[in-house]
Amino acid sequence: MRTHPFGLPGLTGLALFVGLVAGLGLSLPLARGQARNPTIGVNEIKEGMKGYGLTVFRGTVPERFDVEVVGVLHNFRPSQDLILIKTPHPRLNITRNVKGMSGSPIYLDGGRLAGAYAYSLSNFQAEPVAGVTPIAPMLTEMQRPIPPGFWPSDRRGPLPAAPQPASPRRASLDSNGFEGAPGGYSLLAHAEQMAKRVARDRSGPVPTGTPLLMAGVGDRAAQLARKLFEPLGLEPMAAGGGQSPRADAPQHYVDGGAIGVQLTSGDVSMMGLGTVTHVQGNKLVAFGHPMFNAGDSALPTAIGSVLWIYASEQHSFKVGEAVRPLGALVQDRQSAIVIDEKQSGPTFPVRVEVKGVEVAPRKVWNSDVVEEKFMSPSLMATVFGSVVEATISERRDVTWQLHSKVSIKNHGTIELDDFGVAVGGLPEAGEWAASRAVRAVGDVLNNPWEPARIERVESTLNVQYTRDLWRLRGVELLDDEVDAGQRARITLHLSPFAGPDAVRTIEVTMAPELAGREVELEIVPGYEVTPELSAPENLTQLIANEPRQSVMPKSVVVQYRVPSQGVTYRGHVAARLPDFALDALRPTHASVGPDPFNSYVRTVIPMDRYIDGRDRVKVKVRENLR
Structure with missing residues (x-):
């Protein structure tokens, strides 16, 4: 029997009812002898109240830290308040606000769930103070239904269920789609469009931040990743993220446990790390703020393990990696992300074989890349850049050719060639943003006519140590x-x-x-x-x-x-x-x-x-x- 997060078995139905009531801003009258409401509303929270939070400091097991209420900012976001807390704790007194702690559940009044640790007041914080997203709007998002056709039986992911009418001159626009003429995809232009759509006000408390932990990513490729993802609120850093399934990893998510949004896995991996706020059955809410604020989503998730919290004068952050793939992010909203353990986000394999190099760290690279209109081309460019950087680290001149086969479901396979001559050093990472294979995947996934699936990308990197x-x-x-x-x-x-x-x-x-x-x-x-x-x-x-x-x-x-x-x-x-x-x-x-x-x-x-x-x-x- 699975145990309710508050230690009471069999209360899943009650918790769902309480969440709906809290989401509607109603109070729940309790009969004599009935258990207390397991959540606490903002109207009950007073300055000076004390409680505790749960988060993972190391490994996979959540630990407690003390909290004290400073006060409440009303209507901080549209129809959403913000609870300010102090977090006196030996480690947090040093690290202060921590990226990766977003979603850590905060309990007040003897163990009632108040919300999720989610906001910092500024960089270079001098004291451990954080903003807490109330639990009520988060539970409301957990009840939001997935639109019909959003999860087709063949797991196509976040795509419409049927062909959509569109102008032949411009691609149809959704929250993550490319705005431009079909066949004219540009990754860097798409990144600029995305940055404008998710622009956030930095004048007050801001989301604590989601570290995008990278493994197998070279320095130059990391520069490209930062250019693509930092404007979206992610913090790319070479500090873990690799997927290493472990037999002793937890089987399910728990309140206060680490959760990763796995954008790519394998030899090149990138994972957004945060914390689970509350589990109800097979669903859970986390982060206490959006990841991309993209609405209905379909990104793979994984149980995370924390290696350490790096202390920084500017902004501390957790480092870690995935230990068990599980579920998918299905809602990406203002107050929370919602994960469903029973769903799986669509991905496709990217394989790169290296030829012409006698000794290389790896002759065959395999990664699984999330299938999404902006993420797929961005992650492919990062994978290609990382493979080349690890393979061609020379002062000699290098001529390279990347021959790619892109397989598209029900539409066969197309073959494309990228090439370049690096004079006295490595190719620039930005070259991969304009790769023909990257552009083709962007064109196909952003087409305005019908849902499209990338089945696989198979590439061969041929290297010659000459200036051809x-x-x-x-x-x-x-x-x-x-x-x-x-x-x-x-x-x-x-x-x-x-x-x-x-x-x-x-x-x-x-x-x-x-x-x-x-x-x-x-x-x-x-x-x-x-x-x-x-x-x-x-x-x-x-x-x-x-x-x-x-x-x-x-x-x-x-x-x-x-x-x-x-x-x-x-x-x-x-x-x-x-x-x-x-x-x-x-x-x-x-x-x-x-x-x-x-x-x-x-x-x-x-x-x-x-x-x-x-x-x-x-x-x-x-x-x-x-």
């Missing part, structure tokens, strides 16, 4: 004038890192309609050229576009404008059309029609190395009189 690069030092036009329809010859002067310069002569055919004109030829690396793509109108078209975002990476492209225009429409591209065709396609009774674009003629020339640099030359095109 030519710098374009100049170009030379061999023919100042050419006939229309004939070829212009261009010599490329290429400079390697070491050794003699190289010369390559290439040819490009001049379009007949350019007769009598002077034409500017632009010479650019292939990876910088984005072909014309039709704006996707459904998920299938969006996925088909992903591998077409650039031309051959090891190539040089010669391109020039032509007078005609092209159009994209309903998944199709017509590159060069005469004016009469454009007039015929232009709609007369509707605002939706083909999208015109300026036409370019492009010649792609494969190269042995990546090209860095670009140049321009002009050629005169004669009329061909023959």
Whole structure:
């Protein structure tokens, strides 16, 4: 038999009733001989009242600490008060306010639950004083139902149950979704949007903070993680977070126990650490403040173990790791997060195999990443950055290629390539935010048409200890004038890192309609050229576009404008059309029609190395009189 958190078996139904009553702000009359209400309302709390709190200082077992009420701030948040307390305790007198203690239950009046330790008054606190979220609004959130279709039978997680209508020009927006054109995902732009949505007032008491404990994350990757997650109220730090299931770990959550929100697990792990406030049956409330304030959610959770509380003059924090995966965060609200032990948050595996390195800390990296519109691309970028940082820690030049296979449920697998040349050191971590694989996952999960599932990401990192690069030092036009329809010859002067310069002569055919004109030829690396793509109108078209975002990476492209225009429409591209065709396609009774674009003629020339640099030359095109 499971025991009620207050030591009384079989009171789950009573506790649910009490929670509903407290959430409605009502008092519960007690019959003669009936047990006292196990919670205490704000209207009963007086200055000077003493009690205790529960939290984990080390390991998994909660310990008591003394508290004394300072007073109550009324209507601190919309329809939510704040109880101020002192916490005289040998450890807390040193650490003062502690990140990771959020949710620690506070008991007054002989053991009645008052609320959750949740707010600090400022950084650099001189005394151990904290803000307590009252238990009533937290219990109310525990009763909030999950919307129909939110947890489909195939555990798709926080996605609508059916395809949703949306403009083909902009992705539909939810609390964590990307606002932008479908197929135009940018992780850094998404991070800026998220930061604006969750901006918090820092002028008074603020949430104690959730340490995002990282394991297996390199220093540069950690910088990227901080850029992505700090604006959301998380505190990324290399201080644990690794998932190590233990046979002796508790089987269920307990009041005052440590709880982790497991964003990624495995060889690269990241876990938000906090404290359980109150368990009722299979559900519990924790934190006493939101994690992202994202509403209905589906993030994996785990029972946590605390190794130590690091004392800091600025803000102390707990460090620890997960010891048993259990349940999912299902509500992320103003007063609390709600966890259901019977649910599981959707994740997908990310596997990276390393080749070309004789000795490496690890040849195969495996992590499970939470499936969520912002978290998935953010965590993938952190995983990729960490693998590269651990593998390529050299002063030598390095050329790397990351070949990724992204499998999408019911839509097959797409293959994408990322590459780079790190001159005398490591690639910058920020490069991974623009990774093609990261962008593809962001595009798919943020599509406005239908729920999408990422089944897995499998990548191979190929490393060469060389600067596989030519710098374009100049170009030379061999023919100042050419006939229309004939070829212009261009010599490329290429400079390697070491050794003699190289010369390559290439040819490009001049379009007949350019007769009598002077034409500017632009010479650019292939990876910088984005072909014309039709704006996707459904998920299938969006996925088909992903591998077409650039031309051959090891190539040089010669391109020039032509007078005609092209159009994209309903998944199709017509590159060069005469004016009469454009007039015929232009709609007369509707605002939706083909999208015109300026036409370019492009010649792609494969190269042995990546090209860095670009140049321009002009050629005169004669009329061909023959």
